[in-house]
Amino acid sequence: MKPLALTLLVSALLVGCVNSQSPTGRGQTLLFSDTQMQQMGAQSFETMKQSEKISQNQAQTQYVNCVAKRITAVLPDQLQQWDVVLFESDQVNAFALPGGHIGVYTGLLNVATNQDQLATVMGHEVAHVLAQHGNEQVSRAQITGLGMQAADAALGASGIANKDLYMAGLGLGANVGIILPFGRSQESEADIVGLELMAKAGFNPAQSVNLWQNMAKAGGAQGPELLSTHPSHSHRIEDLQAAQNQVMPLYTQARKQSLAECKIAQVK
Numbered sequence: 001m002k003p004l005a006l007t008l009l010v011s012a013l014l015v016g017c018v019n020s021q022s023p024t025g026r027g028q029t030l031l032f033s034d035t036q037m038q039q040m041g042a043q044s045f046e047t048m049k050q051s052e053k054i055s056q057n058q059a060q061t062q063y064v065n066c067v068a069k070r071i072t073a074v075l076p077d078q079l080q081q082w083d084v085v086l087f088e089s090d091q092v093n094a095f096a097l098p099g100g101h102i103g104v105y106t107g108l109l110n111v112a113t114n115q116d117q118l119a120t121v122m123g124h125e126v127a128h129v130l131a132q133h134g135n136e137q138v139s140r141a142q143i144t145g146l147g148m149q150a151a152d153a154a155l156g157a158s159g160i161a162n163k164d165l166y167m168a169g170l171g172l173g174a175n176v177g178i179i180l181p182f183g184r185s186q187e188s189e190a191d192i193v194g195l196e197l198m199a200k201a202g203f204n205p206a207q208s209v210n211l212w213q214n215m216a217k218a219g220g221a222q223g224p225e226l227l228s229t230h231p232s233h234s235h236r237i238e239d240l241q242a243a244q245n246q247v248m249p250l251y252t253q254a255r256k257q258s259l260a261e262c263k264i265a266q267v268k
Contacts (some may be wrong), residue, residue: 041097066262116207200255215263
């Protein structure tokens, strides 16, 4: 792309951007509207459902849906219907996408050993959506040049373009061959916001520490934190421990309600 054309395109993108703040007060530059992000989320989720094997284990599926229902019930926008799918895979992972979509891999159930630990992961992933981290990632990629040639189409009235780029920006990079992971500040932010969500939903926030201890055991040796976009397991656990006093009152209040316990039904 010629320098002048590139300059004009970048200028056009910046004119349309929104300077926002994350839930913790961190500054964000967002290029995409809520409608565009919902389109990206919906299209990405359809791609995942077509390319990944969906679990036929009804007991596990009901269990995952139970946890998701309680988490999403405490979100600011409760009118949105969330689509939850359990994928058959050894991956120890989950994700949430704009527009109300949650994907969980069966491998996670071997590490998140109870409803509270599963809620830790789900709360974290939904927090990425609430904090608009996907919008932030795709916007940064467009500005810095990755997918720049498709930016005009992606932002235009013709619809969403450059599917692999926005899927990577939404945290699905491993599935599309583009590595665009959330940064450490975004991951730490999602930890704290997710902790508040799970506490409000009546899940024990103390179990978040157990979950990441399990993750550390399952993940093996981890390199220095400065070499990774994710906080180290020890740093993450320290932050979660420090936030316990802040969120425990939310958990105590939530437990006064009649909440459905989420368990995997035993086959008779």
